[in-house]
Amino acid sequence: MNQNGSQKLIARLREQLSQFPDNRMPFSIYMSSCLYDVEHGYYMSHRPKVGRDGDFYTSVYVGDFMAQMISRYIVQRTAARGWQPEQVRIVEWGAGPGRLAAQLLRALYANDYTPYSYTMVEASAHHRTEAEQTLVPLLSAQTQIEWWDMAEFQRCASHSPVIFIANELLDAFPIERVRWATSQFEQAYVCWDERKDRLELIWGPASSDVIQWMKQHQIHLRNEQIYEAHISGTVWLSQVMQSMAAAEMIFIDYGDITEELTASHRMNGSLMCYRNHIASDDPFAAPGEQDLTSFVDFDVFKHVVLHTGTGECIVYPLIHQQQFLLEYGIMDLLQSHADLNPFSEVARHNRAIRQLLLSDHMSERFKVMRISKGPL
Secondary structure, three states: OOHHHHHHHHHHHHHHHOOOHHHEEEHHHHHHHHHHOOOOOOOOOOOOOEOOOOOEOOHHHOOOHHHHHHHHHHHHHHHHHOOOHHHOEEEEEOOOOOHHHHHHHHHHHHOOOOOOEEEEEOOOHHHHHHHHHHOHHHOOOOOEEEEEOHHHHHHHHHHOOEEEEEEOOHHHOOOEEEEEEOOEEEEEEEEEEOOOOEEEEEEEEOOHHHHHHHHHOOOOOOEOOEEEEOHHHHHHHHHHHHHOOOEEEEEEEEEEOHHHHOOOOOOEOOOEEEEOOEEEOOOOOOOOOOEEEOOEEHHHHHHHHHHOOOOOEEEOOOEEHHHHHHHOOHHHHOOOOOOOOOOOHHHHHHHHHHHHHHHHHHHHHEEEEEEEEOOO
16 A cells, blocks of 8 residues: 555545544544555555565564464364364464465375365455465365355354464454543544644543443553553454354464553553554554554453353463473474574574574563363
């Protein structure tokens, strides 16, 4: 997308604002438009988002090591549940351009594990087209490759055991920005400032739904402290959990527990914007041209799993991504060599593993939540 595209999205947002009382919209609706507007949303556009030419990196762009560890997780959990691979449907939600899907299927096939199907859920038509091209070399394998939406997932997910994968998905749900001020909850709204000729954030009394959600999840804030409420994400997860009868689920994302996200050193929340590998905290700098994201509160999502009446569920202790990688044997992939050339294939291979484990504290910020659903 170019600046013209951003201006078109701003025009659309201004039209949306006129439909709200006082010409202001909840922050979640603004964020949803910026990310998922059909024509001008960030995730729906054709521009690269991930990798050198995009705005940020994910673990699947640091070799295929994450996919290999997830494949070991799948093999282990399938055996523990007494499932046969040919019974299992792997569902990847938020599959993007299909890079993880291709890496994971290759790793599974290398371990003689052929699932019944690999099902992807992806809102972006552009990403789906990219994924279909990426997966062409794998179409001759026995595994069915399918595309679902939420409606089809709700109809069919209970028909077979599911391995559910969500890699950096939860942080992409629109959030409400909430703060405690003057002895009450307030929420962020977006309006148009005629004097500044730009979109602005203002605070107002929180809606009853937001207040109820904050109380339900026991979110206690200090005065003037901001918190990102993943309301739409919890609604989505409740629907997902209700749709499956037997499942093993893995969520990989950056975030923490409630106590950490509401600690005294986190007064301004965790909302961040990424564009051209530069981070900022201005959600209005380039609507539709930058990623908007925030830390995931894993305690909240755990609460949803355990308290929505979705049947027998186990949420395993939250672990760092580094711990997950080590637990499933990433160190086994290091290769010994005496080559002093730092650009040799082996050197690059080993450096990528170290980067995934240590670089920029990625493995500390990223957490892994694993869930079992159904009789064990």
